[in-house]
Amino acid sequence: MDPAAVPPEPAPSTGGEPALSTGAVARRLGVSPTTLRSWERRYAIGPARREDGRHRRWTPGDIARLEEMCRLTARGVPPSEAARAALGAATAARAADRAAAVTPGGPGALPLGEVRPEARGLARAAVRLDAPAVAHLLEAALAECGVVTAWEEVIAPTLHAVGRKWASAGERYIEVEHLLSWQVCAALHRVRPAPERPDTPPVLLACVPGELHSLPIEALAVALGERGLPVRMFGAALPAEALCDAVRRTGPRAAVLWSQSRATADRALVRSVAGIEWGLRGARGRPALLLAGPGWDGRNREPRTERLFGLRSGLAVIEALAAGPAAGPGPGARPGTAAGRAAPAACGS
Template sequence: MDPEPALSTGAVARSLGVSPTTLRSWERRYAIGPAHREDGRHRRWTPGDIARLEEMCRLTARGVPPSEAARVALGAAPGTRTAGRAAGVTPGGPGALPLGEVRPEGRGLARAAVRLDAPAVAELLEAALADHGPVAAWEEVIAPTLHAVGRKWASAGERYIEVEHLLSWQISAALHRVRPAPEPLRVPPVLLACVPGELHSLPLEALAAALGERGVPVRMFGAALPAGALCDAVRRTGPRAAVLWAQSRTTADRALARSVAGIEWGLRGARGRSALLLAGPGWGPEAQGPRIGRLSGLRSGLAVIAELLAGRAPATAAGHPGPAACDS
């Protein structure tokens, strides 16, 4: 019979959303460690070991003290007080986020966010971005967790707003730490901005990180850029493309989009215009007019922008719907 597969402490920590230091502390204080370990070898966690850790995480996330949670997870007979506190905990816990099929890192990130464990969230985000790069990390780890928090918040009234705020802050900080590649000379930048009144900028920050990693010059203006400042920024930077993000229909200003698409910049006799790319669910599925494209996904959006920088006009930049940049 084949032995059960065993994982390292680091791999288990990432999947659970805790730090390796926390796992070592639990083992030292509460004897909740690998059931078997050979002398002279690193810890190796079997599925049974991991199941006990998952129970430990579920209980502590519900407010059960770690010592009592460890007794329950290890199968020891808990005291009356512990049994009463843990009795309402169901598998996965009522606070678990509805993630579906995602990478293990996504489940770990969700668990850490629900616990409001900011250091663990930061560590998991840093590892996901380093291991997978901004695109895969955003699409397969970060965005699914954000969507799950949003669904939980929508179904639980005012609860879990603090989880979304902490997670969003940590994601923004992690994306800002992605080191951009050196910018090539004489390549026009890509301008990124949220429309006036729009405060949801994380998908645009993911696009900025992915473009920067590829050495594409980016001018990022973030949330709620006033209309006049947006138009001035386009004239002053002469971007090859301007990406405008709108999360909701109440912030998507189509008149402003047409105005930006019509801006000319540069010296008289050598005037230029930028391609305008609309991103975010607020704009609806269709492009809005000539020289206005519609973006719908981070990975394909990078390809669209690469085409524009190469001097080719993809279908979305010519006013026709097609794939592109960051509705996730």
Template sequence: MSRVDPVPAPVPPPPEPALSTGAVARRLGVSPTTLRSWERRYAIGPARREDGRHRRWTPEDIARLDEMCRLTARGVPPSEAARAALGEAPAARAGDRAAAVTPGGPGALPLGEVRPEARGLARAAVRLDAPAVADLLEAALAEHGPVTAWEEIIAPTLHAVGRKWASAGERYIEVEHLLSWHVSAALHRARPAPERSHTPPVLLACAPGELHSLPIEALAAALGELGVPVRMFGAALPAEALRDAVRRTGPCAAVLWSQSRTTADRALVRSVAGIAWGPPGARGHSALLLAGPGWDGRDTQPRAERLFGLRSGVAVIAALAAGPGPGQGAGRGPGPAAGRAAPAACGS
């Protein structure tokens, strides 16, 4: 008889690494302070520590925290949520009671395929956990920079919140307001690089009547990171104030944001595009760049170009701020293809 070699036993996969408190907080959308508070008050802490001091959270620890986050987001008091997560109280009963008192019931935000940081931010916003929202936004901007943080973390979360309250009547508006306020505050806290000397500024403004300013605030933060001088005028700048600002600053570019077709004023575009500034004999025109979904489907106006996508929009503006390229005179707008660098409306 032939000898049959024994089949080797399968090698078990290596255990998943334990995570630090900061990494767990970013994944779940809570602040490290909240995790330490839960551990102290409700004994829902990590199974082990390194050197007796540093908390290290195993997958089982994180699963319990994830359940506690899910229940508290649905309105369960933290003490009761902790007992359910630890197996000391029926989770179904706690969840049923939460669904009766929490706007929107058990449904989560419709995020789709997004970065883990976006899911954590969404969870913190739904819980109205302002300290966690602030911490997560600060970490995202510091780690990824304004462009990536906006495009891959902040904007997807804002869009998901907007879709949620649009489908739930008046519910979840408080979540959008809290998140928007903290996004704006985080963008304003981003410290710009020193401005380039002898570089004309870039003027950023929302169209008259336009109150949705977060995307252009993200653009201001991204340009500031590059040291491009920015003059930011925010939401709903009156038409005459916009024209005066262009005349007084002589910007290399003026960006006009419109979220809605009702604020996309073509007559204003024509009047701003026609403004000349500078001393007689050396007068010039600013590049006029139109950003936002309000301009979709509108004919491009003379001397005006569209911006598409925050990342490509930053590249277009940075090139203008660096000076005229070959064959492009000073004081002129971008070339015909400058505003068509990417498919999605800037920051929309």
């Protein structure tokens, strides 16, 4: 019999719940696997049982103790004292209750709602300001899920939860948002793009003048690069004149303008960019102009533009534009054309 055809032995379980691997527990709690192994070695807060020749498997009771350890260390308790408290029977019972809660326990919990376990782990690590764990969890999510799923189901929900917590807690948690945003940016920049598709005009991405919130459009840039589409990314707060010059010089298939707030959504700039043309008389081209971000909400659509609303659908729109003729949409583009299909599109955070 082919050994590869033999199904793997199921992991041991306790009380009907499967025991988890160290990596799965690390993602759930928002710590690195190295940290878990260090806690086990130094403070004997490891799996209650481990069979010879098997990897560590963590039962719900083991995870409950780790939950308490994370909660106490996040409050500033030294790890040695936190481990002693977590190993106490009464404290472990309280931690088991917290392990089943919808959000990470404690007054510093982020309002996540129903999300993937990876998002819970990321939130825990961010609240603790555990930068190495945040970096590890982001790298794992991007590698395992891909840019689009990692952004929509892990990164964006956590960023939104930090924003809601900040809004409800005065000036607190700004440091959490800054640390998480920096680590997300760094993790996205570590994703290697695929080779660019030959003979394909680029997609130009930029924030409008005065707009400093660029993470969602950075995610779009990385997702396009993952698919081999040429990208020219200009980042935050590109001056109007520089934006127009960049459009003329690159001749992009599409130009995406990001605005986070209505204060930065410059309609006059949109009209200027929409009117840019290049090339020889009789064969001129212009970009498909795509407006992304909540700053454009509640406003009438400008001629020769389309709104973008979500990363996954936006990628489909831009890929459809990349596969079509080089010229962008003209006035009165109809549904069913490449421009008309851009309505439910890209890069909302």
